[in-house]
Amino acid sequence: MKWAVVTGSSSGLGLAMTAHLLDQGWNVAGGSRSGTDIEHENFYDLELDVTDEVAVEEFYKTLRELTPKVHLFIQNAGICEMSPASKSDAEFFGKHLATNTLGAFLMLKGLKPFLVDGETHIISILSAAAKFGYPDMTAYNASKFGQRGLLESLQREWKNHRLRFTPLYPGAIDTxxxxxxxxxxxxxxxxxxxxxxxxxxFVLNAPPNIRLADLTFLHRDGFLE
Ligand SMILES: NC(=O)c1ccc[n+]([C@@H]2O[C@H](COP(=O)([O-])OP(=O)(O)OC[C@H]3O[C@@H](n4cnc5c(N)ncnc54)[C@H](OP(=O)(O)O)[C@@H]3O)[C@@H](O)[C@H]2O)c1
Known part of the structure; x- marks a missing residue:
């Protein structure tokens, strides 16, 4: 049976992807601070704070008791708050970097022993904000550009594992x-x-030789202004 890990499984896109994967027969280990109400025999609701290195280690320790392999990893946990730069302090800026950038790094680093060469698919929910700057979003923009950079670096560093990396760049979604x-x-x-x-x-079930390298998708009326 195939194993998926979804970070940020308690709300919004993570919750929806978790339910979708369970419907398609996956075993899913979800990670979040608040947990979910999902009750399913193939769902494992694990405590996770991606900003905390020790908590990430604990998450992977628990995961190891469930499975030695992860076939699908969904990097989704994230925060987004708006504030003009002049009103954003170091704490505000830092928590975006800690969750969206450092959190992504810690989770991917910890994933390494679970990788299946030639198979593991890593889907990262980046954002159109990993490519385009938005006003009042310096912290979110910087954290998502950073997340994109670490992913591109890792993709090359782990080249010999022949993994599939799919970064997604969605515009606004109603969550x-x-x-x-x-x-x-x-x-x-x-x-x-x-x-x-x-x-x-579409991404999940694409033929395994395909790498969808640059999927930006928006509401047909364009960016939110
Ligand atoms: N909605 C959009 O318009 C949109 C567009 C583009 C990209 N995205 C990206 O999509 C992802 C999901 O967003 P969403 O819209 O579904 O937001 P959401 O409904 O607010 O859900 C965010 C999820 O991230 C988790 N999370 C936040 N901080 C965490 C931490 N420190 N440790 C572990 N989990 C943490 C939350 O769980 P807990 O609070 O329980 O920990 C929650 O499950 C984010 O990365 C976001 O940047 C969203």
Whole structure:
């Protein structure tokens, strides 16, 4: 039976991808700080704070008791808050780097012993913000550009393992992430989670020789302004 790990499985895209994978017969180990209500015989809800090196080690220790191999790794856990640069302090900036960039690094580093050469697929939920700058999002933009850089570096460093790396660059998707933002964006200009899952399923079930290297997808009316 194939094993998937989903970080940030308690909400939004992570929760939706977890349910989708379980429907498709995967064993899923989900990681988050708050946990989920999912009850499924193939779901393992593990405690995880990606910013904490010791917590990441504990996560992988528990995972090792479940499986020696990870066939699919979904790098999804992330935070996004908006603030003009002049009002953003080091703590605000730092927590984006700690979660979205350092957290991604710690999780991928810990994944190494679980890799299956020629098989493991690493899907990273980056963002259009890993390519384009948005106003009032210096911290989020920097953290996502950083996450993209570490992924591209690792892809080359781990070349001999012949893994599949799929970075995704979605625009706005209607998840709880937007609820906490001090901005009044129209939900109608965001993709529904079902549309995200359409792309995710396409990526997941693409023939194994294909590497989808640059998937940017937005609402058809373009970027949120
Ligand atoms: N929604 C969008 O418009 C959009 C667009 C492009 C990219 N993305 C990216 O998609 C990913 C998921 O976003 P979402 O929209 O689904 O947001 P969400 O609903 O707020 O979910 C975020 C998830 O990340 C987890 N998380 C946050 N900090 C964590 C930590 N320190 N340790 C472990 N887990 C942590 C949260 O779990 P706990 O709080 O329980 O720990 C939660 O499960 C993010 O990386 C985001 O940048 C989102």
């Amino acid at each position: 709880p992430l937007w609820g906490g933002l001090q901005a009044d964006f129209s939900r109608e200009r965001m993709l529904p989670v079902e549309d995200f899952l359409y792309v995710f399923d």
